Amino acid sequence: MSAWSGGQEGSRAEVLQHDKGFEAEIFVPVWTSQLFVSDWLQSGAYPFTATVTPQERNWQVTVENHLDRELKDLRLVVRDRIYTLGNLPPKKVSSLVLEQTGALLSEVVQQNSGQFMTAAQSRQHAFGDNASRLLELNPANLAVVSFISRTLNAGPNPRGFVCPSGLELGAVLDHGDAVLLAWDPGHAPGNSSMNRFKTVRSRRDTLLRLAVPIGRSKP
Structure with missing residues (x-):
């Protein structure tokens, strides 16, 4: 006999019943984590450059990829609106005109930031199912994190996020620049690892x- 459960309680138990008594084996998940944060400066050429110029009711945008590989999921944030530009091939220049009708940045952040709050609250529990604690590392989530200050905190008990210096780019928009x-x-x-030890798994995305x-x- 065995049982699995989800939600906050995610333990597993196997029980073998005998004529007199029983044998049991219980698995108790324990949540632990380690977080390493580091900052460094590296001089060199920009991997890509861009210009943004108003043109009547549109934006004239030019982006140049200086790398020998494709850049993916380009997004432009200007005047609190976000535009999806797609991919940019290696060593290519792309020029396009965008109508100033992109999605509101505050709405995009609000729609996607709920999962961050759920993950933070779930990590208050040391035991149980950890599915809701995991956040996928992808460009969409990282774009939202970059402007998490645009989250609307309404109600009697508003909650916000505390970010390391330089992570949140809302101040760049407030200054009048685009991102x-x-x-x-x-x-x-x-293109090198900072590890000083061997790892079983590794992944590098930027x-x-x-x-x-x-x-x-x-x-």
Whole structure:
């Protein structure tokens, strides 16, 4: 006889009943974690560059990929609106005109930030199912994290997020600049590992984030 359960209680028990008494084996999941955070500076050429210029009711955008690999899931955030630009081939320049009708950044952040709050609350429990505690590392989630200050905290007990300095880019938008995001899967800055030990599993992905001053409109 065995039993599995989900939710907060995710333990497993196997019980073998005899004529007199029983034998039991119980598995108790224990939640532990380690978090390593580091900052470093690395000089060198920009992996990609961009210009953003107003053109009547549109945005004139030019992006150049200086890398020898494709950049994926480009997103442009300007004037509290977010635009999806797609992928950019290696060593290519892409120019496009965007109507100033992109999705509202606050709505995009609000729709996706609920999973962050759920994960934070679930990690208060040391035992049980951990499915809701896991967040997928993808460009969509990282884009939301980059502007988590746009979360609307309404109600009698509003809650917010505390971010390390430099993670949240809302101040860049408040300054009047645009932000270009690009996903570089399978690579890390310097293309080398910081580990000083062997790991069973490893994964390296990078979200490139570029502050772009908005140019003057063309006459």
